[in-house]
Amino acid sequence: MENIIKEEPRRRTTIYLSDIHVKNVDYFQPASTMISSSNTHETEIHVDKFHQTEDNDNEKIELTTLNNHFENYLNKIKILANININLRHEIVNILQTYMGHMKEEKQNDNNNNSNSSEIEFNNLRRQLNNELQKLISIQTRLQRADYDTKYYKNKVKLFSKSNQYEIIQQQLNVNLYELNLLKEQFEKQQESLLSYKRQYNEYMLKLIEYTNEYNKIAYERMQNENSLYTLNEQLLFEHEYSKKCQEEFEQLEKIQYDLNNEFNKTEFKKIIEKIRQDYESYNEIQVSELELFYKTKIDLMQNNFQENESENHSEEIKHLEEQNQSLEKKLKQLKNELHHISEQNQQQYELSYNEYHQLQIQVSDIESLILDLRNNTIQLSSEINTYRCLLTNLVSSFQQTNKPSSHRQQANNIIFHFRNGLLYVRI
Known part of the structure; x- marks a missing residue:
């Protein structure tokens, strides 16, 4: 059992x-x-x-x-x-x-x-x-x-x-x-974007200041050169004019001493007056021509100077604009990437x-x-x-x-x- x-x-x-x-x-x-x-x-x-x-x-x-x-x-x-x-x-x-x-x-x-x-x-x-x-x-x-x-x-x-x-x-x-x-x-x-913005603003302010100073200096230099050029021309013209006047005056005095008659004196006076009038008219014509000539030269110089300055400034401005555009593109790309990354992380x-x-x-x-x-x-x-x-x-x-x-x-x-x-x- x-x-x-x-x-x-x-x-x-x-x-x-x-x-x-x-x-x-x-x-x-x-x-x-x-x-x-x-x-x-x-x-x-x-x-x-x-x-x-x-x-x-x-x-x-x-x-x-x-x-x-x-x-x-x-x-x-x-x-x-x-x-x-x-x-x-x-x-x-x-x-x-x-x-x-x-x-x-x-x-x-x-x-x-x-x-x-x-x-x-x-x-x-x-x-x-x-x-x-x-x-x-x-x-x-x-x-x-x-x-x-x-x-x-x-x-x-x-x-x-x-x-x-x-x-x-x-x-x-x-x-x-x-x-x-x-x-x-x-x-x-x-932080880097803020620093770039600050640097960009500082550089723009400096560029504006430098351009203003450069324009002022160039304008003052042009004025000084024009004034010096006109003064030199006036001095030369006055020297020549004084010499000619003295020569004519000496010739007239000689003629007056040689001629004893009053008739001759009167005729000479008339002739001298005519000569003076002709000379003054001729002098005025020459002065007007010289003024036109120098004005054209000054205009050409100013245009050339402005063109050179504009070319230099345009190149600098283009370079700065290209940098600015590249920085703006980078900013947009960074913003888009940050937005995309934040959306992905949230999802x-x-x-x-x-x-x-x-x-x-x-x-x-x-x-x-x-x-x-x-x-x-x-x-x-x-x-x-x-x-x-x-x-x-x-x-x-x-x-x-x-x-x-x-x-x-x-x-x-x-x-x-x-x-x-x-x-x-x-x-």
């Missing part, structure tokens, strides 16, 4: 996926698992959003792996739920069969008090063996269920906490580091924030599932303990009530004891 009972625990009950009914799965499926399809659909939508952004291959791979792990976890939870339901049904069937056997035995005992004690003892032994087999199968299944729950809890904790939070934190750290770098670059570029930050929020929601759902499973396991263990106590009490009461007085010594030789959660019977 001991050998038979010791060989019983070696038998292991295996539960295959084909034995699990779909109806039982739907019956025990919690709210969060019923919404698993919607959650997977949402994650696929987020994956499609990531395909739109560039340079996010690593994030796509990580999201796909997380989705696969999450789907596997949901499938395993469904399997555990079905196993739990099957265990409950088996416990109910065991109780029903046990209570039916007890009722039948009571009826048989009441009807057949005249039967021998050996037949009753054999029947009890068979019943004990059957009940022990059932208890052993139940205990093995419960141990397997406890082991599976612990294993999947650890898996869920590892996947949910370590991988997801580490990935999100790494992404946030990278985004924050890039944002800080962009802020520093933006501030440096703003990335919003996407990462939405993902983080959704992952938090998923983690909360998973935690609620774990709590429900924990409560179910606690309830199952409490129910199993109660059923175990009931069975032990029933066995003891059954032994006490159904043993005849003539065979008490033989019944006292049966020993019941528990070892490692199993019931052993020794005769």
Whole structure:
């Protein structure tokens, strides 16, 4: 008998996926698992959003792996739920069969008090063996269920906490580091732009001052040169005019001394007056011609000087305008790049924030599932303990009530004891 009972625990009950009914799965499926399809659909939508952004291959791979792990976890939870339901049904069937056997035995005992004690003892032994087999199968299944729950809890904790939070934190750290770098670059570029603007304004003010001073100096120089030139010409003209006057005066005096007649004097006076008039007219004509000549020369000199100055200034102004245009283009490019970079960072930050929020929601759902499973396991263990106590009490009461007085010594030789959660019977 001991050998038979010791060989019983070696038998292991295996539960295959084909034995699990779909109806039982739907019956025990919690709210969060019923919404698993919607959650997977949402994650696929987020994956499609990531395909739109560039340079996010690593994030796509990580999201796909997380989705696969999450789907596997949901499938395993469904399997555990079905196993739990099957265990409950088996416990109910065991109780029903046990209570039916007890009722039948009571009826048989009441009807057949005249039967021998050996037949009753054999029947009890068979019943004990059957009940022990059932208890052993139940205990093995419960141990397997406890082991599976612990294993999947650890898996869920590892996947949910370590991988997801580490990935999100790494992404946030990278985004924050890039944002800080962009802020520093933006501030440096703003400072450089302000310095360039200041330098440009200073150079423009200096150019205006230099041009004004240059124009003043050139105008004063032209005036001085013109005045010197006119003064020299006037001096030369007056020297020549004075010489000619003196020569004419000397000639006239000589003529006056030579001529003694008054008639000649009068004629000479008339002639001299005519000569003077002719000379003055001639002098005026020459002076007007000289003035025109010098005016044309002065105009030519001024035009040449202005053209040279305008060419020099135009080259400098063109060079400065080209520099100004290049600086303005650089400013526009920098502004466009900063605006584009800021928009990209905002989009990335919003996407990462939405993902983080959704992952938090998923983690909360998973935690609620774990709590429900924990409560179910606690309830199952409490129910199993109660059923175990009931069975032990029933066995003891059954032994006490159904043993005849003539065979008490033989019944006292049966020993019941528990070892490692199993019931052993020794005769």
